[in-house]
Every structure is written in structure tokens, then in C-alpha cells.
Amino acid sequence: MKRGKQVALYFGTFNPIHVGHLAIANHIALLKEVDEVWLVVSPQNPLKNKASMLADYHRLAIVREAVADNDKLRVSDIEFNLAKPSYTIDTLVYLSEKYPDHHFSLIMGEDNLRTFPNWKNYKIILENYKVWVYPRVNTTYDIENKGDSDLDLYSQTNIHFLKDVPMMNISSSFIRKQIREGKSPRYLLTSPVLNYITEMHFYEK
Numbered sequence: 001m002k003r004g005k006q007v008a009l010y011f012g013t014f015n016p017i018h019v020g021h022l023a024i025a026n027h028i029a030l031l032k033e034v035d036e037v038w039l040v041v042s043p044q045n046p047l048k049n050k051a052s053m054l055a056d057y058h059r060l061a062i063v064r065e066a067v068a069d070n071d072k073l074r075v076s077d078i079e080f081n082l083a084k085p086s087y088t089i090d091t092l093v094y095l096s097e098k099y100p101d102h103h104f105s106l107i108m109g110e111d112n113l114r115t116f117p118n119w120k121n122y123k124i125i126l127e128n129y130k131v132w133v134y135p136r137v138n139t140t141y142d143i144e145n146k147g148d149s150d151l152d153l154y155s156q157t158n159i160h161f162l163k164d165v166p167m168m169n170i171s172s173s174f175i176r177k178q179i180r181e182g183k184s185p186r187y188l189l190t191s192p193v194l195n196y197i198t199e200m201h202f203y204e205k
Helices: 018-029 056-067 088-098 110-114 122-128 172-181 191-200
Strands: 003-011 036-041 071-074 102-109 130-134 158-159
Touching: 003 018, 003 088, 018 036, 018 056, 018 071, 018 102, 018 130, 036 056, 056 071, 088 102, 088 122, 102 110, 110 130, 110 158
Parallel strands: 003 036, 003 102, 036 071, 102 130, 130 158
Antiparallel strands: none
């Protein structure tokens, strides 16, 4: 029987996408259990009009620039056309129906896992999708922490904790601040991304 394509989904606003995002995405794409990582660009919430948030199509274009030379990383705008606000379970179900031969999994940081019980239909996600959890800088897994639920998330068979992963304490907000202050974010962004942002004068105000 032919093995279906294993796709790990990495959700984010990517405002902008930086080398920390790319290091994690690439690391997971190289796992033997994963064929591709899809970076799912989250649309701007119409109820939260943040001045610092680039338009959806600009963020999408920047992510495409960032991964153009890596055939194991793809970009998805699937949530742009789904009902808002976007819920992860709805996106997972939609993609599973659209690509029945694919097997989707979810990438999240440990900080998100701690609030996972607050997600819409999180138990359905756990029952049907593998979850890859990567640690944050200066954090450790707490196997006794059960979050806001009586379900011990740290012992679920569909949750896989990643070890020996590249960790960088970089944030998109820090990069935006650097640009706003006239400082170069060189080395925090790939050259194509930095060139795009510089040419468009993004984040300068």
C-alpha cells in the first residue's frame, strides 16, 4: 500500500517570518516521519486591526520568498478563505477533506500546549492528528502539568515532544522594533525576506 504524504502544519502570522521560524520548520521537515511542512499564514483578525500587521497578501508573499529554495517547505493561504475567526480544528478538517491522501499533523510550541485545552475541540485534534511540540528557550517540559483539564497532555500518544532542536530567542515584534528604530535586522531574516521588506519600506513607522 502506498504511504500517504505526511504533512506537518506550522501556523503563524509570520509578521515577518524570521530565521527562527525557518529553522524549526526545516528541522521538522527533515524528520523521517514528515514529508513536507506547510507554513499556514494566518489571516488578520478583522476584529483586531493591528497597525503593525502587514496585509495578508504581503505576509504570504514574504513567506513564499523565504522558502522558495526549499522543496520540503510549502506555503498555504488556506485560512484566507475560511470563516473567521480561524480555528485550527476547522482548518485541519477542511484540509483532510480536500487532500484525502495526505496525513496532517500539527506543530506547536510548548507554550501553546499549556493552553491547548482552551482550543476549540482540542480533544478531537488529539484523537485524529499527531502534534509535534517544540520547546521554547529557557523552558522545560513539566510532566506533572495538566493545564486546564483533567486530561494529562504530557502523556498522550499523539503528542510528540521534540528534543535536540534549534532554539533561537527571536521574535517578530523585536524585528519590527529594530526596523522602526532604523536598525538593521540583518542575520535575523533571510536575504530575500530582508530585501522584500526593505524595498517595500515595511515596518519603518
